[in-house]
Structures are given as structure tokens and as C-alpha cells.
Amino acid sequence: MAKGWSAAEEALLRRHYPHEGALAVASRLGRSATAVRQRAAALNVRSTEWWSKRDDDFLRANYAKHGASWCARKLKRTALSVLTRASRLGLSENQAWTSAEDTHLRRHYQRTGAQACSKAIGRSPHAIHQRAAQLGLSRTNNTPWKDSEDRYLMRHYSKKGPNWCAERLERSYRAVVSRAYRLKLPAK
Structure with a gap:
């Protein structure tokens, strides 16, 4: 249930929101920035410095x-x-991309995909895809599945799920889901 606004809180919002913005007012009131923005809009209080x-x-x-x-x-x-x-x-x-980031992509992108590389490098998945294309790295991995990987999926896929298996097998999420489908494994 939404917490009501007191007259004192509304006065503080009117006084500080136009020049300080939602985050500062939210901090003063112990409310979320979203709640402050919504109340400011309801009171027709505009921020002169939205940012x-x-x-x-x-x-x-x-x-x-x-x-x-x-x-x-x-x-x-x-x-x-x-x-x-x-x-x-x-x-x-x-x-600018560092040589260490490029090396990581060359070693891991094809097998683990953009999401895993994004977490490791700290860049967005979109940036990972773009850089991989610039480096000539393919999103698809044509490495054949080993019997040991199939056995691993059969043991863990339905209990642990595709993300967990993808990380441990160093395969992309899509590759794991596709392989599980071919092996007729039940989803988690």
C-alpha cells in the first residue's frame, strides 16, 4: 500500500525538487526517486534541473x-x-577496448556467448556483439558436442537449468537449450 504524503513532505518537495532533482529529495524524505517524481508530477511541480x-x-x-x-x-x-x-x-x-578485453573475447565469446562475456568484462551484451563482429568472431560455435557433455546435460539439465549448465560447459545458453531439445531432455 502506498504511503501517504504529509503537508511537510509536499512542502519540502516543492522547495527542493525544482533545483535538486528527484534523487536528492528522495534521500531527504526516505522515499524512492520514482515516488518523488510521481508526486511531483501529481502536484505539477517541474524540475528546472531534471538531471x-x-x-x-x-x-x-x-x-x-x-x-x-x-x-x-x-x-x-x-x-x-x-x-x-x-x-x-x-x-x-x-x-577504447583493451587488449585484455579483446583476448577474453577471442578465448571465450564463441563458446560462452555475449552474456557471459558481458559479466566477465563489464560491458553491455550489445557492445560485446559489436566488438566480436569487429574482431571477426562468429556467434555460432560449430564445435561438436562430446559424449561427456551430453552425459553432463542428462544429469544436470532438468535440475539445474540451461544457464547453470551453459556456464559449466562453457557453451552459450542457446547451444545448451538446443542440445537439450535434441536429447529430448525435460526443461527445469
């Missing part, structure tokens, strides 16, 4: 490395809002 200095600093520190989706989750905003603000700040997701 606070703190939000901008967060984007400057994290946008290039983590991308719009990640920043949007952390700031509790939409990815489109983050993309627009990042563009206005002159930020780009295109941070």
Missing part, C-alpha cells in the same frame, strides 16, 4: 564503461532518458 549534478557525475563516471541500460537501472530512469542525457553531455559508450 542533478550528481546524476550527471554518475553518467560521466559510468556511461562509457557500462552503457545506457546499466546506468538507467542504477538511476531508475529509462534507457532513452539516459541516452538523451549522455548525448547532451557529449558522452559515448565507445570506450
Whole structure:
């Protein structure tokens, strides 16, 4: 159930929201930024600085490395809002790739896929796909399945699920699901 707003809370919102933004007001009130934005809209209070200095600093520190989706989750905003603000700040997701990141992709991308590489490197799956294409790495793995991998799937797939098996077999999620289907294994 939603917590009601007191007159004092609404007064604080009216006084600080236009210049400080939702995160600062949320912190002062012990409420979520989303709740503050919703109440501000209901009260027709507009922020003159929709993006606070703190939000901008967060984007400057994290946008290039983590991308719009990640920043949007952390700031509790939409990815489109983050993309627009990042563009206005002159930020780009295109941070230079290190040789260590390229080496990781060459060693693991084909077998584990973009999601696993994303977690290991700390870049978005979209960025992983783009860099893999630039490096000439194929998303498909034509490595034949070994009998030992099939036995592993038969033992663990229905209990542990495809993600768990994919990580341990160093295969992509799709490869594991496809192989389990061919082996007629029941899903978790």
C-alpha cells in the first residue's frame, strides 16, 4: 500500500525538487526517486534541473564503461532518458577496448556467448556483439558436442537449468537449450 504524503513532505518537495532533482529529495524524505517524481508530477511541480549534478557525475563516471541500460537501472530512469542525457553531455559508450578485453573475447565469446562475456568484462551484451563482429568472431560455435557433455546435460539439465549448465560447459545458453531439445531432455 502506498504511503501517504504529509503537508511537510509536499512542502519540502516543492522547495527542493525544482533545483535538486528527484534523487536528492528522495534521500531527504526516505522515499524512492520514482515516488518523488510521481508526486511531483501529481502536484505539477517541474524540475528546472531534471538531471542533478550528481546524476550527471554518475553518467560521466559510468556511461562509457557500462552503457545506457546499466546506468538507467542504477538511476531508475529509462534507457532513452539516459541516452538523451549522455548525448547532451557529449558522452559515448565507445570506450577504447583493451587488449585484455579483446583476448577474453577471442578465448571465450564463441563458446560462452555475449552474456557471459558481458559479466566477465563489464560491458553491455550489445557492445560485446559489436566488438566480436569487429574482431571477426562468429556467434555460432560449430564445435561438436562430446559424449561427456551430453552425459553432463542428462544429469544436470532438468535440475539445474540451461544457464547453470551453459556456464559449466562453457557453451552459450542457446547451444545448451538446443542440445537439450535434441536429447529430448525435460526443461527445469
